[in-house]
Amino acid sequence: MVDWLTVAMPKGRIFHEAVELLRKADYPLPPEFEDSRKLIIEIEEAKMRFILAKPMDVPTYVEHGVADIGIAGKDVMLEEERVVYEVLDLNISECHLAVAGLAGAEKKSFAPKIATKYPNVAAKYFREQGEQVEIIHLNGSIELAPMIGLADRIVDIVSTGRTLKENGLVELQNIMTITSRLIVNPASYRMKAEMIDELVERLKNVVAWKGEATGEDFSLNR
Template sequence: MNNVLTIAMPKGRIFEEAADLLRKAGYQLPPEFDDSRKLIIEVENEGLRFILAKPTDVPTYVEHGVADIGIAGKDVLLEEERDVYELLDLRISACYLAVAGLPGTKMNDVAPRVATKYPNVAEAYFREQGEQVEIIKLNGSIELAPIIGLSDRIVDIVSTGRTMRENGLVEYERIVDVTSRLIVNPVSYRIKDNQIDDLVTRLSKVVSVED
């Protein structure tokens, strides 16, 4: 049996904060780990292999079993709806999903449009509000959509709110709080349960101390 635990992680803020948690949990990660440009990093002394991926791809790698576990934002998990188990709220990279738009504007009564990177989340939210909207999927610069008249509202991730403010937008509704979660492939959880439970236990102690 392969005893190496493969972890899919996104680069950037989540990667840095997750690496810090792992070190505090007692895992010996090499100093060059944080600055490596490799896509796969082996940490043989800990029996760990890391796959560095785009945030939206992490749940896909875990679902298909090329990674045993992963670290992904709750926003990605809600949007992707992959077949994975959520084991632990790591309480890092806190932010939230919100509805925003130009100040003092109302939704179009005839054909309201919402631009977002999160079409599934946005559609579900407005459906729960009893509103039928047209969802416009964008991949970047969501704040542009209401400014250029493409949409009445946007649904986007908010950390400090600075980007929205600098583009003259205001927040109308807060949809859901977002933090990064530890997820696992269901088959891996059965095969490597001892290793995974040990990881969860160690990380849980760090998270509870920092809470």
């Protein structure tokens, strides 16, 4: 499939928003595309092959070349530190990475325990703040950690804040804004530069138009 692009896509919210962007960029993805339970989907009309994966795995697939391009959240990119090109900020699935905990959790001064899916990002953040902490790596239900006494605080993605509120937690610090990025395998970029450049330009136009429509100033990274 030399003349096809293989795309690694994360399941969930990012997937649905990315599909919408691709359609607006005139890629012919069929209406039933989102409803398929297949993990590999080929769309002959678009000359694209999609691999559906867990968000944390997308940069790995792209780095190792089983996917030419991928869509990944900036949180995943920072945590995984894979050798890929980050070519475009798609400005979808916006949220933020935050420190949260039970009310008063920020008052513990000596080596608090921090539960997170992002041990590398969290460790760097607290190091930059000059705070000594103990990082506990968890893969799910991060909000549970302070509730059962496993950790004093958490570092996790926050979208609406509803999950924190329903579990009695409060946001303590906003670390950074997160959006999804288009990433490319370096070897694929050399071999399929024309196809990848065309995709980037078409998506860039859609993202730029979205910015004009909402009055936002979107920064596009090449």
